[in-house]
């Protein structure tokens with residue numbers, strides 16, 4: 001479970017920076033709305049980062065805490081560093097969020113097996129969060 005939670009933590013950290021990148025680098029006539037929406041998304045993920053690390057500490061696990069570790073553990077692809085349209089941004093975030101939803105579901109399954117109610121219940125929050133975002137991002141295409 002520790003390994004799985006550290007992978008999730010690392011994916012959240014890289015996704016946080018990716019969302020902030022898109023917040024800065026999205027370009028087009030819909031800039032104002034997309035720029036604001038992306039800030040909501042990274043604020044949400046930022047809260048989740050702290051929650052995962054603290055839930056690990058409550059369970060006597062050691063959360064990864066350096067950029068070096070996060071980049072090594074994460075499987076989220078980093079963005080290219082160029083100005084992008086909202087359509088491309090939404091597509092990229094949708095793909096990442098689908099991946100993250102699968103990942104939190106897998107963590108929940110492992111937590112249930114280990115009778116870890118704390119981790120299991122927290123994953124429910126993220127399942128709700130990603131499911132809602134996936135539905136909304138799907139509406140933009």
Ligand SMILES: [Fe+2]
Nearest residue numbers: 023024035039
């Ligand atoms: Fe900003």
